[in-house]
Amino acid sequence: MAESSRCETFVFLDLEATGLPNANPEIAEISLFAIHRFSLEHPERDESGTLQLPRVLDKLTLCMCPERDFTPKASEITGLSNQNLTNNHKPGFDRTVIKTLQEFLKRQESPICLVAHNGFDYDFPLLRTELQRLGADMPEGTICLDTLPTLRGLDKAHHHSTRASHGKKSYSLSNLYRRYFNDEPKAAHSAEGDVYTLVMVFLHRAPELLQCFDAEAQSWDEIEPMYTPTPGDSVVEATMPEMHYPHPLPLRFYSQGCGLDAKVRRGPELFWILSRVDSSERERKEELSKSELEETSEVTEANKNPYMTKNLFYNIFNRWPSNLCLKTYREGKPTTS
Template identity: 25%
Template sequence: MSASCTVNVNKSEKSGTQKLQYCDIQPTIIKSKEFIHPVTVITFDIETTGFSRNLDRIVEIAFQDLSGGENSTFQTLIDPQCYITNSSIHGITNNMVASCGVPRMQELIPIILQFVKSRQKPGGYVLLVAHNARTFDVPFLLHEFSRYSIDIPQDWLFLDTMTLARQLMKLSDSKITKISLEALCEYYGIEVDGEAHRALPDVISLSLILQRLTFDLKLDVSDLVERAFTPLDLINKKKK
């Protein structure tokens, strides 16, 4: 049996000059015959130096805990230790990542782990949600962790909102024709301050899109967990 989940946008917080909106998910418990695990839902997004997970690197990452509250967002540029050739896409330049204080991934991973742990409910799982997570964000994240022989925590699950968007597009009364983040923002009338293809604005947009997708598809958190995947799922699929 699973508890129902209601998602509401009812909190805001200012970070610098930008007003951030948060989706609050009411405390939801995933239940089975033998265990009860609370689930923390965190959206995330990355920007990279290119599309090759083997050759390219992450240059920016952002997270947003949908439960909101103080310190519920995290964003940073990352020194990729290589030349950025696609600045025209995300606007992140070599000078920006070479600035004093911009961490390298090896320095950042412990900070990411600590941030997620600080938002995680005791004894619970973390559901990390990204748009195109299965083929882009998660493979890049896995490669960065493995580069430094660090494992993704076993209580991390991942969800790709493109899967939900495709599911909605198949409904007979759906008017969705494209499932990119930009197209979904336009479809749902979502406007977020900030540059497109930057991690934090994209994460804020995704949080709002996730709210609307789960409402339209009548999904609760237990349904999202059922659609989630683990790093091992990607590794096994690659071996086949």
């Protein structure tokens, strides 16, 4: 792996999500603390010698409302729910989130190392999945470090003993904090609270963790998505060129299994159209006419929520394939007005 000296900024990361990996979770909260290598190599202490959170650091915490429902257990643990996120008008993991993350990371000296506890099995793959939905990625050269297997390996090599009060060996973030600081972690299972705990745990073992960086870190490019978004999770943006109609028609399609939601803009007006498409009939191609577009829009404008004709849908995608610009992204699920 790359030498540790190559990473100048360590971005400590935690995610809160709708469930465990087997539930194909979505991110509901993300928190990052960006700390320069200097502060990890020269930790701050108070008058009693107790480690302190570095004074110089950048923080970013965002909440977002996922489309997927929280599992009851995830909601209980995190204190988040679809309801309270909706009540606070939080949009989902969209392009605004991506831009905010990119700008936050752009402020940091590169190369960057992402640090998470159980990151290889949860945080990194889930973040990769969410980024993949939007066609986005981390900065080139990003490195990842998971403190869970790294600390376990260090203890095994040096015969340390990290145990909870009941005597069983544990490497949960909370138990590590209790062991190292003889105190309860603050705001556990909030993303920002867990990042604070992670930073303090890292500082406690910083010399060892930085020394073993080469053997334990992985390139972001090696991280696989937690799961491949299904058609029901993907969102596609396309702009149809101005050909039969006086206005270009930006189309945003939200696939929902066998169906598809499309938002069609004609001039200043906005229409919701629900399209049910049988993929086995995709070969059918018929002429797209101005009258067909107008008829569909007029019915939608009357709030009758019609089905877009299959022929119209196929023609949009098959008539001008070279002129369609498709980008994966995520936005709030449409509702019929």
